[in-house]
Amino acid sequence: MTTDEMLARLPDEQPDFEELQEIIGRELQGKLFARRVGVDEDPFSLSPYPHWECVCTACGKKFEADVKDKLKDMTVCPMCGEKVKPHRWMFRQGGKLTSAFLFYHLFRGAGREIWVRSWRVSQRLNWDGLEMDYVPMSIYHFDDGTAEKWKFGWQGWKPIKTIRMDTWKPNSFSYEYYPAFVGSISKKTIKGSCLEYSQLDHAMRYGFPLIEYIQFYLKNPSVEYLWKSHCIPLLEDYFHGSRGDVRRAVNLKAKTFKGLFRGADKREMKIIPGLHAREIVWFHRLYQVGVIRADQDGVDWTRARKTFCRDVPGGDEKQLYRYIHRQAERCGRSCASVLYDYADHLSQIQRLGGGEFWPHDLDEAHRRLSARERKIQDHGLNGMFRARRRLWQWAVWRHAGMFIRPVDSVKEITLEGERQDNCVAGYAKGHAEGRTVIFVLRRADDPTKNWHTVELIPGTLTVRQCRGYKNREATPEAQAFVDAWVERLKNIRDQRRKSA
Numbered sequence: 001m002t003t004d005e006m007l008a009r010l011p012d013e014q015p016d017f018e019e020l021q022e023i024i025g026r027e028l029q030g031k032l033f034a035r036r037v038g039v040d041e042d043p044f045s046l047s048p049y050p051h052w053e054c055v056c057t058a059c060g061k062k063f064e065a066d067v068k069d070k071l072k073d074m075t076v077c078p079m080c081g082e083k084v085k086p087h088r089w090m091f092r093q094g095g096k097l098t099s100a101f102l103f104y105h106l107f108r109g110a111g112r113e114i115w116v117r118s119w120r121v122s123q124r125l126n127w128d129g130l131e132m133d134y135v136p137m138s139i140y141h142f143d144d145g146t147a148e149k150w151k152f153g154w155q156g157w158k159p160i161k162t163i164r165m166d167t168w169k170p171n172s173f174s175y176e177y178y179p180a181f182v183g184s185i186s187k188k189t190i191k192g193s194c195l196e197y198s199q200l201d202h203a204m205r206y207g208f209p210l211i212e213y214i215q216f217y218l219k220n221p222s223v224e225y226l227w228k229s230h231c232i233p234l235l236e237d238y239f240h241g242s243r244g245d246v247r248r249a250v251n252l253k254a255k256t257f258k259g260l261f262r263g264a265d266k267r268e269m270k271i272i273p274g275l276h277a278r279e280i281v282w283f284h285r286l287y288q289v290g291v292i293r294a295d296q297d298g299v300d301w302t303r304a305r306k307t308f309c310r311d312v313p314g315g316d317e318k319q320l321y322r323y324i325h326r327q328a329e330r331c332g333r334s335c336a337s338v339l340y341d342y343a344d345h346l347s348q349i350q351r352l353g354g355g356e357f358w359p360h361d362l363d364e365a366h367r368r369l370s371a372r373e374r375k376i377q378d379h380g381l382n383g384m385f386r387a388r389r390r391l392w393q394w395a396v397w398r399h400a401g402m403f404i405r406p407v408d409s410v411k412e413i414t415l416e417g418e419r420q421d422n423c424v425a426g427y428a429k430g431h432a433e434g435r436t437v438i439f440v441l442r443r444a445d446d447p448t449k450n451w452h453t454v455e456l457i458p459g460t461l462t463v464r465q466c467r468g469y470k471n472r473e474a475t476p477e478a479q480a481f482v483d484a485w486v487e488r489l490k491n492i493r494d495q496r497r498k499s500a
């Protein structure tokens with residue numbers, strides 16, 4: 001309908017002031033504003049006796065307190081008994097928001113129509129006390145198979161295509177929104193309306209968004225059957241964003257309860273209400289091909305199986321089920337954790353380019369492949385280490401009873417790190433890729449004993465670090481050697497450049 005038609009048909013309904021105050025008291029942290037009246041500091045007051053003048057945002061009531069009371073002790077409102085936060089009531093706070101929220105009011109129209117209006121509600125403190133204010137935000141119109149929305153803006157009411165709940169925040173830079181509340185919905189309002197069988201009260205109890213739920217129901221009246229068969233996880237999935245999964249799991253266009261889950265038999269139908277959308281899809285698939293039964297084990301397997309994101313070797317689901325159950329029994333762990341390891345095992349096989357798909361002892365095979373994989377990784381780096389060693393052969397130097405050479409292998413750099421108790425092993429990749437060069441400095445008379453570790457920056461031929469045991473500074477002897485060595489390296493490089 002057009003905006004004019006809408007305005008002509010819209011029943012004249014306003015939110016109930018008492019209900020709004022009740023929401024503030026129940027849902028929002030109450031504040032208590034107090035000012036001292038009739039004392040020297042209050043030149044405006046004409047009051048003949050000194051006292052605290054107080055107003056509570058939770059109940060909206062005004063009252064007086066003894067002038068000797070301390071503001072910080074006023075933490076419970078004597079009028080409504082709510083816990084409140086005490087604040088000084090000052091003139092400059094006039095007009096400042098004390099509570100603000102969005103309020104949805106649902107009411108009946110002609111025939112089977114339902115209207116919903118949203119209001120921006122704010123509670124303000126002024127010189128006289130609290131003032132409640134509500135400004136219209138949106139109008140929604142619902143009827144069998146119809147959902148429409150208008151929003152109030154600069155140019156009056158404007159139709160809006162996407163029918164969602166509104167949001168309201170203090171300003172466009174804020175990340176925080178004011179809360180939204182739905183007013184009470186009486187049975188009388190719903191009876192005989194387009195929402196008569198919508199199970200709206202259940203939806204509200206589960207915290208589903210009002211507008212989205214109504215629209216969902218009007219489009220898919222079969223939702224009623226989902227409530228009646230207690231398919232709560234499925235409904236939750238829909239309102240928590242997994243709409244695609246829900247559509248795959250259930251035929252929302254069904255006209256009967258039986259039509260909701262196509263091809264499901266009686267036993268399955270007993271299990272389905274406890275499952276989430278993706279679980280229903282998996283359960284049905286596995287049950288229909290005879291892998292699982294409609295029992296708890298079947299549900300457990302479904303939950304584990306849906307997180308297993310690899311192709312089953314040979315595509316044999318039954319074999320996978322039997323194999324994992326056998327392995328789980330062997331090591332006394334859950335099928336879910338064994339299946340997780342098995343996925344890891346399969347990806348190792350893929351990386352290594354071969355292996356046993358169904359090893360007799362998965363635990364042992366997994367350990368063996370992991371060790372092999374480490375070795376291959378080392379092997380890859382070792383090849384690069386050899387290349388570094390050849391490249392830096394010219395830097396090997398024996399002098400004054402000491403000698404220096406590039407580190408030999410991944411194993412050596414790891415051992416160097418362990419024995420010297422430093423972090424040099426972390427440089428293995430950098431060394432292999434030539435971003436840095438790691439040298440070991442030894443005494444000529446004890447060449448197998450770790451002494452100093454030296455890091456050279458290849459581009460500038462400068463020493464970034466020369467460290468002894470536990471990252472200690474180099475000994476003077478070693479430092480002198482390294483200084484002379486760097487000098488020598490630079491000379492060699494310069495001569496090479498000249499001759500080149």
Ligand SMILES: [Zn+2]
Pocket residue numbers: 056057058059060061077078079080081082
């Ligand atoms: Zn109160």
